[in-house]
Amino acid sequence: MGRKRTKSGKIRLAEVAELAGVSPITASRFFRNPEALSVAKRTRVESAAKELGYVPNLAARALASQRTEVIGVLIPSLTNNVFSDVLRGIYDASEGSRYSIQLSNTRYSILQEEKLLRLFLAQKPAGLIVTGIDQTAESRAMLEAADCPIVQIMEVGPNPVDMMIGFSHYDAARAAIAHLFAQGRRKVGFVGARMDPRVQRRLDGYVSAMKDAGLFEQRLVVTTATPTSVTLGGALFTDLLAREPDLDAVFCANDDLALGVLFECRRREIGVPEQIAIVGFNDLEFMASAVPTLTSVRTNRYEMGKTAATMLIEAIEGRRPEHPVLDLGFKVIERQSSSSRLSDNRPALSGGAAPNKMVALPSSHD
Amino acid sequence: MGRKRTKSGKIRLAEVAELAGVSPITASRFFRNPEALSVAKRTRVESAAKELGYVPNLAARALASQRTEVIGVLIPSLTNNVFSDVLRGIYDASEGSRYSIQLSNTRYSILQEEKLLRLFLAQKPAGLIVTGIDQTAESRAMLEAADCPIVQIMEVGPNPVDMMIGFSHYDAARAAIAHLFAQGRRKVGFVGARMDPRVQRRLDGYVSAMKDAGLFEQRLVVTTATPTSVTLGGALFTDLLAREPDLDAVFCANDDLALGVLFECRRREIGVPEQIAIVGFNDLEFMASAVPTLTSVRTNRYEMGKTAATMLIEAIEGRRPEHPVLDLGFKVIERQSSSSRLSDNRPALSGGAAPNKMVALPSSHD
DNA sequence: GTCGTTGCTGGTAGCGCTGTCAACGATCCT
DNA sequence: AGGATCGTTGACAGCGCTACCAGCAACGAC
Numbered sequence: 001m002g003r004k005r006t007k008s009g010k011i012r013l014a015e016v017a018e019l020a021g022v023s024p025i026t027a028s029r030f031f032r033n034p035e036a037l038s039v040a041k042r043t044r045v046e047s048a049a050k051e052l053g054y055v056p057n058l059a060a061r062a063l064a065s066q067r068t069e070v071i072g073v074l075i076p077s078l079t080n081n082v083f084s085d086v087l088r089g090i091y092d093a094s095e096g097s098r099y100s101i102q103l104s105n106t107r108y109s110i111l112q113e114e115k116l117l118r119l120f121l122a123q124k125p126a127g128l129i130v131t132g133i134d135q136t137a138e139s140r141a142m143l144e145a146a147d148c149p150i151v152q153i154m155e156v157g158p159n160p161v162d163m164m165i166g167f168s169h170y171d172a173a174r175a176a177i178a179h180l181f182a183q184g185r186r187k188v189g190f191v192g193a194r195m196d197p198r199v200q201r202r203l204d205g206y207v208s209a210m211k212d213a214g215l216f217e218q219r220l221v222v223t224t225a226t227p228t229s230v231t232l233g234g235a236l237f238t239d240l241l242a243r244e245p246d247l248d249a250v251f252c253a254n255d256d257l258a259l260g261v262l263f264e265c266r267r268r269e270i271g272v273p274e275q276i277a278i279v280g281f282n283d284l285e286f287m288a289s290a291v292p293t294l295t296s297v298r299t300n301r302y303e304m305g306k307t308a309a310t311m312l313i314e315a316i317e318g319r320r321p322e323h324p325v326l327d328l329g330f331k332v333i334e335r336q337s338s339s340s341r342l343s344d345n346r347p348a349l350s351g352g353a354a355p356n357k358m359v360a361l362p363s364s365h366d
Numbered sequence: 367m368g369r370k371r372t373k374s375g376k377i378r379l380a381e382v383a384e385l386a387g388v389s390p391i392t393a394s395r396f397f398r399n400p401e402a403l404s405v406a407k408r409t410r411v412e413s414a415a416k417e418l419g420y421v422p423n424l425a426a427r428a429l430a431s432q433r434t435e436v437i438g439v440l441i442p443s444l445t446n447n448v449f450s451d452v453l454r455g456i457y458d459a460s461e462g463s464r465y466s467i468q469l470s471n472t473r474y475s476i477l478q479e480e481k482l483l484r485l486f487l488a489q490k491p492a493g494l495i496v497t498g499i500d501q502t503a504e505s506r507a508m509l510e511a512a513d514c515p516i517v518q519i520m521e522v523g524p525n526p527v528d529m530m531i532g533f534s535h536y537d538a539a540r541a542a543i544a545h546l547f548a549q550g551r552r553k554v555g556f557v558g559a560r561m562d563p564r565v566q567r568r569l570d571g572y573v574s575a576m577k578d579a580g581l582f583e584q585r586l587v588v589t590t591a592t593p594t595s596v597t598l599g600g601a602l603f604t605d606l607l608a609r610e611p612d613l614d615a616v617f618c619a620n621d622d623l624a625l626g627v628l629f630e631c632r633r634r635e636i637g638v639p640e641q642i643a644i645v646g647f648n649d650l651e652f653m654a655s656a657v658p659t660l661t662s663v664r665t666n667r668y669e670m671g672k673t674a675a676t677m678l679i680e681a682i683e684g685r686r687p688e689h690p691v692l693d694l695g696f697k698v699i700e701r702q703s704s705s706s707r708l709s710d711n712r713p714a715l716s717g718g719a720a721p722n723k724m725v726a727l728p729s730s731h732d
Numbered sequence: 733g734t735c736g737t738t739g740c741t742g743g744t745a746g747c748g749c750t751g752t753c754a755a756c757g758a759t760c761c762t
Numbered sequence: 763a764g765g766a767t768c769g770t771t772g773a774c775a776g777c778g779c780t781a782c783c784a785g786c787a788a789c790g791a792c
Contacts, residue, residue, distance in 0.1 A: 010488075012748060023772050028750060038770065055488035059428035060748030063777045068425065078454040081447070088444040091471055103469060105457055122421035230652035259652060266657040286596035286625060291632040378778060389742045394780060404740065426778035429747045 011052045020048035031056060071099045071312060072120040073129045076108040076196065079227075082254075082282055082301055083131075086153065089305025090129065097313050099126055106131070108196050114139040121146055127312040133157040133164075134197045149315035151308045155198055156327050163315065165308045165326040169198045172297050172330040173205025176251055176279050179295070179332045181213060183340040185249035185277050189220045191236045191261065192253035193228035199253045202281065206251055219243045228253075233260020234267070241268075249277035249338070255284040258294055262337070277338040283331075292336035300328045377418045386414035397422060428490075437465045437678060438486040439495045442474040442562065445593075447650055448620075448667055449497075452519065455671025456495065463679050465492055472497070474562050480505045487512055493678040499523040499530075500563040515681035517674045521564055522693050529681065531674045531692040535564045538663050538696040539571025542617050542645050545661070545698045547579060549706040551615035551643050556587045557602045557627065558619035559594035565619045568647065572617055585609045594619075599626020600633070607634075615643035615704070621650040624660055628703070643704040649697075658702035666694045 017027035022041055029036050030045040037045070048054075062068045073090060075083045087103070094101050102125070106113040114136050120128065121142055128143070128150045135143065143150055143161045155166040180188050190206045192199050203221065210216035222240045226232060233256060241247060252258035258280030265272050272278055272292055280287055283298035307328070311321050383393035388407055395402050396411040403411070414420075428434045439456060441449045453469070460467050468491070472479040480502050486494065487508055494509070494516045501509065509516055509527045521532040546554050556572045558565050569587065576582035588606045592598060599622060607613060618624035624646030631638050638644055638658055646653055649664035673694070677687050 010748095013750095014748080024748090025750075025773080026771060029771090032750080036770075041771085055485065057429070057748050058489055059425045059434065060777090061750075062425035063423070063429050063747085063779085064749040065751075066777065078450055078457060084444055084450050088471075091444060091469075100468065102466065103457075105454075119421070123424055229655075231655040234655055256652070260655055263655055263657045286622070289595075289597040289600055289626055289629055291629045376778095379780095380778080390778090391743080391780075392741060395741090398780080402740075407741085423778050426747090427780075429749085430778075430780040432747070432781090 010057075011054045013054070013056070016045065016048045016052055016054045019052060020044040067124050068126060069099050070102045070123065070125045071127045071129065071309065072125040073101055073103045074106055074113055074116055074120075075103070075131050076106050076113075078105050081256075081284055082299075085301035086305035086308075089302040089307070090309040091305075092302075093306045093309030093313070099313060099316070108194065110134060110136050110139065114142075117142055124148070127151070127316045129153055129308055129312060130161075132197055133159075149312055149320075151312050153304055153308045155201070156325060160325050163308075163311055163321065163324040163326075165304055165311065165328065167299060167328050167330050169201040170205040170208075172281070172299070173202040173251070174209045175330070175332050176281070176297050177206055177209035179334065180249045180251065180277060180279060180338060181209075183249075183273075183277060183338055185338075186213075186215055187220070187244060187247050188215070188249040188251055189222065189237075189240045189244060189247050190251050190253070191233065191240060191257050192221075192223040193226055193232050193236070193257060195223050195225055202253050217244075220247075228256050230256050230260040230263070233257035234264035235260075237261040237264045247276060249279070252278065252280045255280040255282050255287055255294070255296055258296065258337075259286065259290065262290060262294060273337050273339045279332075279338050283333050287333075288335065290337075295335045295338035296333055298331040298333050300330075304328055376423075377420045379420070379422070382411065382414045382418055382420045385418060386410040433490050434492060435465050436468045436489065436491045437493045437495065437675065438491040439467055439469045440472055440479055440482055440486075441469070441497050442472045442479075444471050447622075448648055448665075451667035452671035452674075455668040455673070456675040457671075458668075459672045459675030459679070465679060465682070474560065476500060476502050476505065480508075483508055490514070493517070493682045495519055495674055495678060498563055499525075515678055515686075517678050519670055519674045521567070522691060526691050529674075529677055529687065529690040529692075531670055531677065531694060533665060533694050533696050535567040536571040536574075538647070538665070539568040539617070540575045541696070541698050542647070542663050543572055543575035545700065546615045546617065546643060546645060546704060547575075549615075549639075549643060549704055551704075552579075552581055553610060553613050554581070554586065554615040554617055555603075555606045555610060555613050556589070556617050556619070557599065557606060557623050558587075558589040559592055559598055559602065559623060561589050561591055568619050583610075586613075589619075594622050596622050596626040596629070599623035600630035601626075603627040603630045613642060615645070618644065618646045621646035621648050621653055621660070621662055624662065624703075625652065625656065628656060628660060639703050639705050645698075645704050649699050653699075654701065656703075661701045661704035662699055664697040664699050666696075670694055 013027050014024050017024040020027060022045060026037065026041060027045050030042060034042055071094060075087065077083050091101060104116045106116060117139050125148055127148050128146065130143070130150065130152055131154050133152055133155060140161065150162040152160060152164045153166055155169055156164055177188060188210065190203060192203055203223065207216055222236045224236065233252060236257065237250060237260065240250065250261050252261055258278050261278050262272060265276060270276055278294055280294055280296040283296035287294040287296045307326065314321060379393050380390050383390040386393060386407070388411060392403065392407060393411050396408060400408055437460060441453065443449055457467060470482045472482060483505050491514055493514050494512065496509070496516065496518055497520050499518055499521060506527065516528040518526060518530045519532055521535055522530055543554060554576065556569060558569055569589065573582060588602045590602065599618060602623065603616060603626065606616065616627050618627055624644050627644050628638060631642060636642055644660055646660055646662035649662035653660040653662045673692065680687060
């Protein structure tokens with residue numbers, strides 16, 4: 001044989017080729033583009049690889065081909081349930097493909113994001129998934145100069161770098177408020193935490209809906225930069241109540257806050273929905289099972305991640321999607337917590353959750 | 367110049383070396399082991415690298431050095447809150463180090479784990495973090511043959527492959543049951559979902575504690591292989607109640623189930639803790655803010671991840687920890703949901719959460 | 733003065749794989 | 763029939779970096 005085995009005893013492509021009786025480059029092609037091989041050689045290489053337990057050396061491949069099979073993913077938080085659903089979608093879509101996921105956490109800092117982006121780009125990723133549309137100018141320039149497909153996720157907006165998949169947080173918030181108005185609520189408070197750009201846009205949607213109805217008042221809005229939590233929901237609601245005792249509804253920027261508000265109402269013996277209606281955001285699983293069941297705006301997080309990764313992989317392989325910007329929309333899932341107070345819709349004391357009425361609203365992005 | 371720039375315009379180590387007036391290998395050493403250079407060259411290389419914006423090519427480095435700077439992490443689920451906390455710890459610890467995290471999801475399948483392990487090992491990772499102690503024999507053999515440090519996380523047990531960090535789920539469950547006994551509860555049910563090995567060991571702990579007290583009955587145990595959820599907690603509890611209407615406490619294998627049980631009690635107008643005590647597991651954030659506040663077994667998930675990654679990195683760099691097996695213990699956080707029914711400890715209807723009493727129990731691993 | 737010894741530096745030779753291009757036979761068209 | 767085309771295969775030459783070892787100066791011990 002030409003070369004002796006490496007000392008580590010690892011199987012190299014050359015060994016596979018030798019056993020299959022083909023040249024190394026032919027063996028290489030088997031992994032890269034099997035259709036290019038004759039059926040005979042294809043099966044020979046295949047069985048040789050299997051017999052030897054060959055596993056390709058990714059570093060060598062990356063070095064020789066000048067590209068990696070890595071998809072970089074930049075998300076702002078690892079803790080947030082929302083992102084774990086998105087991530088699960090991304091990982092699921094990448095499974096079975098040749099691409100592996102490289103995850104980094106920007107911790108909601110666009111400066112950190114810029115730094116990570118620089119790092120990622122230097123390794124020539126096959127593709128990139130970034131969260132949101134609020135990059136720094138520098139990041140934006142890097143993304144535009146990158147010679148790989150890019151998907152922005154979580155929201156839709158103007159000027160996509162490349163592809164984009166999400167929904168309009170602004171419209172979703174407006175739909176939630178419209179629902180509350182339809183239930184006869186007028187004094188609708190807003191409770192928000194962390195106040196990242198997407199929560200900010202939900203707030204903007206809330207403000208515009210309230211202003212349209214001539215009902216906006218600054219004191220109805222309680223926010224904090226603190227990371228969100230159930231406990232925080234209770235605390236912010238307490239604040240809100242102190243400012244506006246006549247409150248008849250609360251729109252929470254996420255479901256954890258909504259749950260906190262619900263518990264706080266229970267603690268204070270405030271009837272939900274009789275006195276106060278509660279609407280959350282994201283429709284996490286527990287919302288349907290709370291007592292009373294909690295209204296929320298359903299967002300397609302898993303699907304978003306999965307579609308983003310699928311689109312990205314397609315684009316990497318040269319098949320660009322016909323619609324590079326995808327609006328996944330949202331749905332207001334009406335449940336007991338926001339029923340009209342006139343209707344006799346007390347929390348069911350036995351039996352399962354009430355059936356969900358849905359108000360489907362594919363969000364239109366501006 | 368010896369070689370011309372690559373077409374991609376990327377800065378290579380050779381360019382840095384040229385600008386600094388040293389050989390490529392000296393420049394290389396600057397990144398690998400700066401102390402080996404004279405101060406003069408060190409600063410020259412440093413400024414040259416900065417001036418050119420040099421970013422090393424990881425693929426080339428990996429190929430040449432026969433090792434990567436990747437830490438492989440195998441976890442069973444991306445959805446589970448528990449793992450997102452652990453992951454956050456791992457990512458936090460890896461930040462600032464030279465190592466990057468490569469995450470894979472085994473979906474609670476040890477066969478899938480074995481497959482992924484094979485994939486990982488072929489890339490010669492710098493280190494590995496695997497979940498639990500229940501690998502297949504094949505996986506176990508691969509791990510033992512691997513020439514990199516390995517940390518098993520989430521639990522402690524006999525025969526660590528290398529390092530190990532976690533706690534005893536068995537002891538934790540026993541402590542939870544002991545707490546319920548101390549509150550005068552006797553008919554304690556068990557509610558569990560997914561039934562992965564760690565949940566199974568919690569069940570084992572429950573069973574042994576109940577048997578020790580002569581109170582064990584098979585019908586007190588309700589489990590399912592279905593993934594856990596809040597809604598499922600309610601359903602399993604409904605089952606349990608049908609089997610044993612005289613139930614006076616429920617030990618839930620996790621907090622989501624506990625929340626579901628709480629909601630179901632509310633739906634059925636069952637007093638908590640007057641009629642039924644509830645104890646959860648993990649002490650997620652919402653437990654302290656529920657009404658009534660929910661007792662749970664606190665586990666140090668973030669710390670576990672962080673310490674695991676820190677230990678691993680230390681070991682990779684040749685500094686093996688003095689204690690390769692670390693038991694992080696647990697604490698039973700007593701809250702309203704499991705107060706003695708004799709005491710007048712109704713759920714506080716106003717004011718914040720009750721102060722937490724803690725029962726600290728560093729778990730002893732068998 | 734000779735002989736290590738230490739500290740720093742450079743030359744050589746790949747790591748395992750793939751891009752490029754050329755070569756080959758088989759097939760098709762005029 | 764002759765040339766063009768297609769499908770399949772192989773030779774060659776690196777990708778950018780680092781392991782290994784040799785070289786060289788400075789230094790101290792005897």
